[in-house]
Amino acid sequence: MTEWRSDTTLDGMRQRVFTASAGTRDVPGVLWTPEGVDGPLPLVLIGHGGAGHKLDDSRLDLAGRYVEAGVAAAAIDGPWHGERAGARPEGWGDAETDAMLLDWRVTLDELVAQPEVDAGRIGYGGVSMGTIFGLPFVASEPRIRAAVLGLAGATPRLVREAGRLGCPVLFLMQWDDELFDRPSVLALFEAIASSDRRLLAFPGGHAEAPEAAREASTRFLIEALSP
Amino acid sequence: MTEWRSDTTLDGMRQRVFTASAGTRDVPGVLWTPEGVDGPLPLVLIGHGGAGHKLDDSRLDLAGRYVEAGVAAAAIDGPWHGERAGARPEGWGDAETDAMLLDWRVTLDELVAQPEVDAGRIGYGGVSMGTIFGLPFVASEPRIRAAVLGLAGATPRLVREAGRLGCPVLFLMQWDDELFDRPSVLALFEAIASSDRRLLAFPGGHAEAPEAAREASTRFLIEALSP
Numbered sequence: 295m296t297e298w299r300s301d302t303t304l305d306g307m308r309q310r311v312f313t314a315s316a317g318t319r320d321v322p323g324v325l326w327t328p329e330g331v332d333g334p335l336p337l338v339l340i341g342h343g344g345a346g347h348k349l350d351d352s353r354l355d356l357a358g359r360y361v362e363a364g365v366a367a368a369a370i371d372g373p374w375h376g377e378r379a380g381a382r383p384e385g386w387g388d389a390e391t392d393a394m395l396l397d398w399r400v401t402l403d404e405l406v407a408q409p410e411v412d413a414g415r416i417g418y419g420g421v422s423m424g425t426i427f428g429l430p431f432v433a434s435e436p437r438i439r440a441a442v443l444g445l446a447g448a449t450p451r452l453v454r455e456a457g458r459l460g461c462p463v464l465f466l467m468q469w470d471d472e473l474f475d476r477p478s479v480l481a482l483f484e485a486i487a488s489s490d491r492r493l494l495a496f497p498g499g500h501a502e503a504p505e506a507a508r509e510a511s512t513r514f515l516i517e518a519l520s521p
Numbered sequence: 522m523t524e525w526r527s528d529t530t531l532d533g534m535r536q537r538v539f540t541a542s543a544g545t546r547d548v549p550g551v552l553w554t555p556e557g558v559d560g561p562l563p564l565v566l567i568g569h570g571g572a573g574h575k576l577d578d579s580r581l582d583l584a585g586r587y588v589e590a591g592v593a594a595a596a597i598d599g600p601w602h603g604e605r606a607g608a609r610p611e612g613w614g615d616a617e618t619d620a621m622l623l624d625w626r627v628t629l630d631e632l633v634a635q636p637e638v639d640a641g642r643i644g645y646g647g648v649s650m651g652t653i654f655g656l657p658f659v660a661s662e663p664r665i666r667a668a669v670l671g672l673a674g675a676t677p678r679l680v681r682e683a684g685r686l687g688c689p690v691l692f693l694m695q696w697d698d699e700l701f702d703r704p705s706v707l708a709l710f711e712a713i714a715s716s717d718r719r720l721l722a723f724p725g726g727h728a729e730a731p732e733a734a735r736e737a738s739t740r741f742l743i744e745a746l747s748p
Contacts, residue, residue: 467720469711469720480707483722484696489724490731491723491724492721492722492723492733493694493696493720493721493722493723494719494720494721494722495710495719495720495721495722496718496719497716497718504717506719
């Protein structure tokens with residue numbers, strides 16, 4: 295069951311905030327579509343980073359780019375982010391990842407039931423925490439046709455899940471990432487089993503990805519989901 | 522002095538074969554421009570690989586993409602390639618690189634004197650041997666505003682020259698390159714001093730770069746040289 299809570303339009307972008315229900319958890323989310331478009335449209339699920347939430351500036355910027363290209367976009371709050379803000383658990387790990395994976399799955403089930411969304415053209419884009427939570431989701435979700443991942447290093451679980459990826463992947467890297475060391479990031483890219491995978495690295499630290507990274511990400515997904 | 526030897530047009534692409542003169546060396550080259558365009562146009566200098574020459578299929582394909590985008594392109598034969606075919610010197614090194622650098626410089630002098638060419642918008646694209654010879658040329662040539670390089674590993678000279686690069690660089694890598702090992706290729710990228718540099722890696726061996734690599738290369742230079 296999903297509750298649609300608000301429906302607003304700004305600069306040609308329709309924004310609907312909802313709450314999906316995943317078992318006992320409520321999942322606050324948002325769907326963006328071009329104003330006045332019936333669809334069905336491709337849909338990009340946007341995973342936010344560790345300091346973000348579903349309606350942060352970066353999500354709104356990305357959503358605007360997708361909508362401008364005629365692609366729907368959606369985001370949900372992470373487990374202790376946005377409307378679910380609260381204490382970050384110490385030593386978050388498999389349990390949080392599994393819960394977030396379920397949150398995304400329930401959300402996707404709901405979104406593909408909307409007439410605006412083409413269930414055959416779903417993509418995922420999320421780096422940093424958006425990859426730590428999102429990579430296992432993409433690996434377990436055959437409906438995802440292309441993904442942008444990156445800004446994360448190899449952990450046993452991520453390496454294992456990367457070996458199950460099959461869709462085209464653009465993997466982003468910041469060459470001087472202070473949070474994830476270079477060999478670890480390269481090892482995670484190396485672990486991706488998709489035959490169509492590419493690594494794109496820019497200079498700078500974890501939070502210093504340039505405009506060109508954002509442009510390459512959105513372009514990759516828009517092109518991958520085009521008919 | 523340059524001798525213009527032929528002038529033909531095919532599918533909207535005008536192709537002029539010339540011989541530039543660099544000291545006692547003749548430099549066989551080719552200039553491609555869109556048919557019936559006066560310019561001045563941006564110009565991409567295309568460096569071929571070790572098994573190629575100025576008019577090989579890959580050069581013609583790249584030239585076609587540039588010309589279609591309203592960008593002029595030019596190529597010259599390597600020191601023992603194409604019209605200069607002959608025995609490859611054993612242990613080719615600094616002398617061959619210096620000679621090829623002079624060949625490119627003389628060629629560029631000639632090309633910027635053509636009314637079709639905008640001297641303020643020159644790019645270079647060449648991987649493998651096109652980088653081994655081309656990187657030192659780009660590093661020494663302030664007229665080059667953007668470059669695509671890659672598929673080459675660190676040597677003392679290339680690392681030194683990479684430290685002099687200042688223009689935006691897209692650096693291509695084949696993740697499973699059997700000719701240049703991964704740490705060596707990453708070390709050469711690392712040595713590039715340009716603040717605007719990016720690494721783009723695809724799976725596969727040295728000669729297995731996918732269409733997406735070619736597309737990213739031409740797009741990078743076309744966008745970098747656009748007004």
